[in-house]
Amino acid sequence: MPEDESGYEAYVKYLYDRDVVPAASQHEKHHFHREEEFDYPLGQLARAGATLKLVTAAPDLYRTFRAEALSDLLRQVAWGVERNDRVLDRLGFTDILDSEYLILARGMRLEHLPSGEAELLRSLGFPDAADSLPGLVYLVREHAETFASRNRVLPDAETRNLRERLEKAAQDHARLGEIEEEIAALKHANEESSAEPIRRLGEEAESKKQPRRWWKGIGQIVQGAGISLGDAAVACGLGAAGVAPAWTALVSVTLGVGTIMSGIGDLHNE
Numbered sequence: 001m002p003e004d005e006s007g008y009e010a011y012v013k014y015l016y017d018r019d020v021v022p023a024a025s026q027h028e029k030h031h032f033h034r035e036e037e038f039d040y041p042l043g044q045l046a047r048a049g050a051t052l053k054l055v056t057a058a059p060d061l062y063r064t065f066r067a068e069a070l071s072d073l074l075r076q077v078a079w080g081v082e083r084n085d086r087v088l089d090r091l092g093f094t095d096i097l098d099s100e101y102l103i104l105a106r107g108m109r110l111e112h113l114p115s116g117e118a119e120l121l122r123s124l125g126f127p128d129a130a131d132s133l134p135g136l137v138y139l140v141r142e143h144a145e146t147f148a149s150r151n152r153v154l155p156d157a158e159t160r161n162l163r164e165r166l167e168k169a170a171q172d173h174a175r176l177g178e179i180e181e182e183i184a185a186l187k188h189a190n191e192e193s194s195a196e197p198i199r200r201l202g203e204e205a206e207s208k209k210q211p212r213r214w215w216k217g218i219g220q221i222v223q224g225a226g227i228s229l230g231d232a233a234v235a236c237g238l239g240a241a242g243v244a245p246a247w248t249a250l251v252s253v254t255l256g257v258g259t260i261m262s263g264i265g266d267l268h269n270e
Contacts (some may be wrong), residue, residue, distance in 0.1 A: 008108075008112070009112065009247075011103070012104065012112070012247050012248075012250050012261055013247040015096050015100060015104075015247075016246075016247035016248070016249070016250045019093075019095060020091055020092045020093060020096070020235055020249070020250060021049075022092070023090065023091050023092035024091055024092075024235055030227075032257040034233075037083065037086075037087055038087070038229065038232075040234040041079075041080050041083040041084070041229060042124050042226060042229055042230060042233075043125065044076055044079065044080055044124060045077075045080040045125075045126075045222050045225050045226045045229070046125025046226060047076075047125075048073060048076045048077050048080065048222050049125070049126060049128070049219060049222040049223060050125075050216040051073055052073070052218055052222060053128070053185055054217060055070070055073075055215050055217065055219075056212055056215050056216050058119060061215065062209055062250065063133075066177065066192075067173045067174070067176035067177035067180060068174065068177045070173045070176075071170045071171075071173035071174040071176075071211050072170075073168070074166050074169050074170040074173060074218070075166070075170045077218060077221065077225075078086070078162075078166035078167055078170065080222065080225050080229075081159060081162060081163055081166070081221065081225050081260070082163055083229065084159075084225040084228055084229040084232075085156070085159050085160070085163075085196060086255075087229060087232045088232055088253065088257075089156075091232055091235055093232065093235075093250070093253050093257075094155075094156050095226075096250065097155045097156070097253075097254065097257055098154050098155060098156050099255070101144070101154075101155050101254070101258075102144050102147065103140060104250070104251070104254040105140050105143070105144035105258045106144045106145060108137060108140065108141060108251050108254060108255065109137065110133060110134050110137050112248060112251040113137075113251055113252050113255065114231070114234065114248040114249065114251075114252055116184055117130075117133060117231075117252055118130040118131075120230055120231070121133075121226070121227065124226060124230045125225070125226070126223060126226045126230075129223045129227055129259075132192050136227075136255060136259055137255060139258075139259070139262055140254075140255055140258030140259060140261075143190050143258060143261060143262040143265060144258065146179060147261075155257050155260075155261060158260075158264055159257075159260060159264075162221070162264055162267075165267065166218075172208040173208065175204075175208060176205055176208045176209070179201050179204055180205070182197075182201055183198055183201050183202065183205075186198050186201075186251065213266055213269075214248070214266065214267055215240040216266060217263040217264070217265070217267045218263065218270060220259055220260075220262060220263030220266065221260050221263035221264065221265075223256075223259055224255075224256045224257060224258070224259030224260035224261075224262075224263060225256065225260060225261060226256070227253075227255055228251060228253045228255075228256025228260070229256070231249045231252040231256065232249070233251075233254060234252075235253070264268075
């Protein structure tokens with residue numbers, strides 16, 4: 001385990017050269033479809049992030065947004081997380097993070113990120129993440145400290161569970177849309193016998209709604225996926241000009257995955 005700044009940098013470079021460089025070289029640029037595996041998923045994540053910003057700002061989000069739209073949004077996020085996981089696995093990041101996440105997250109500092117990180121994130125459609133890099137680094141470090149005393153942290157398992165949870169939430173919100181239609185039909189019937197079914201449906205609807213903090217956690221997950229997928233593109237030579245593929249990409253991918261992990265904590269109210 002690295003004990004100082006120079007030791008941390010040397011360790012990250014060692015891990016990057018050991019695992020990411022051979023994987024990236026094996027796939028080479030022509031084995032990655034830039035639009036399919038990077039540009040399109042990043043665009044979808046950026047749009048989801050912009051929508052989630054509106055969702056969390058709405059005074060009453062369940063009156064402002066239709067349940068079906070929220071269901072589609074959650075499936076969009078789940079898809080973006082899955083695409084990010086797939087690319088990280090192909091480039092060798094997954095194995096590193098499953099074994100070294102706590103060391104990488106607890107030791108990172110703002111100066112360890114690529115020099116053009118903020119510009120890269122803005123160009124990809126994540127201006128809030130670009131403006132919040134110092135805070136995100138601190139958030140990820142503190143979250144890692146919290147988990148350091150627990151069992152071994154496996155980010156890959158956490159994100160796989162996350163995708164399942166997002167799909168379940170999407171199904172809940174699709175059902176919420178059905179409930180709204182059923183209640184409307186019962187009210188339209190205007191029958192005395194409709195009161196009890198309406199009450200039961202109302203209780204079911206409330207059980208499927210999520211609080212504002214939960215949705216903020218989803219927004220954080222989207223930011224994290226955008227950071228890690230954007231820097232994974234840099235690692236395999238498909239990043240923006242001026243951001244050199246280098247070991248610092250491992251730090252920024254760790255930052256992205258750590259931001260996802262912190263968002264998962266918000267979903268669990270941790």
